Amino acid sequence: MVELALALGIAVNLICTELFGLASGGLIVPGYLALHLNQPARIASTLAVAALTWAVVRYGWMRLVILYGRRRFGITVLTGFVFHGLATAWIGAAGHLPADLRVVGYLVPGLIANSALSQGLWPTLGMTLVITVIVRLLMGLVAGWIG
Numbered sequence: 335m336v337e338l339a340l341a342l343g344i345a346v347n348l349i350c351t352e353l354f355g356l357a358s359g360g361l362i363v364p365g366y367l368a369l370h371l372n373q374p375a376r377i378a379s380t381l382a383v384a385a386l387t388w389a390v391v392r393y394g395w396m397r398l399v400i401l402y403g404r405r406r407f408g409i410t411v412l413t414g415f416v417f418h419g420l421a422t423a424w425i426g427a428a429g430h431l432p433a434d435l436r437v438v439g440y441l442v443p444g445l446i447a448n449s450a451l452s453q454g455l456w457p458t459l460g461m462t463l464v465i466t467v468i469v470r471l472l473m474g475l476v477a478g479w480i481g
Contacts, residue, residue: 338476340365342469350465356453358462359384359446366439367462368469375434377466381459383421383437384446387414388455391447407448414444 343358343365351357358364370376391410395401401409418437425435437443450458 335473335477336365336369339368339469339473342472342476343368343465346465346468346472350461354461356457356461357449358465359449359458360442363442363445363462364465364469366442367466368473370438371466371470373434376436376438379421379435380438380442381446381462383414383417384443384450385455385459387417387443387447388450390417392451406451410448410451411441411444414442414447415440418443 340362343363344361347358347361347364367377367380387410391401391406391413395409395413396406418440421435421437446458446462449462
């Protein structure tokens with residue numbers, strides 16, 4: 335099912351980019367989020383960490399050093415990775431918080447934030463959610479055809 339989600343996510347992302355000029359937060363992101371669409375708190379946590387990553391890179395790192403290309407990508411993904419770890423530690427330390435608040439993937443928030451640095455936070459989050467829902471619907475159709 336993971337392979338199907340990733341393949342559909344890449345395909346739908348490419349089509350939407352050509353049609354609307356907007357991409358989701360990375361080629362693999364909608365596929366991974368579609369696998370967890372039945373856990374809305376987890377999706378919200380992932381998007382919150384992505385938004386925090388975007389803000390820290392945009393208004394923190396980019397004011398301190400010149401970031402573009404691979405360097406910006408690396409710093410953004412690494413910052414998202416760190417915030418994912420902090421969120422996981424915070425949820426574990428709180429004890430009473432539901433496990434649904436876990437962030438999806440170590441790289442997903444950084445990939446979303448990196449795209450948001452290029453095309454804006456809200457267009458990126460919007461397209462990511464739209465493509466994720468489309469991928470989830472297509473997964474149901476394809477799974478029905480296969481099984």
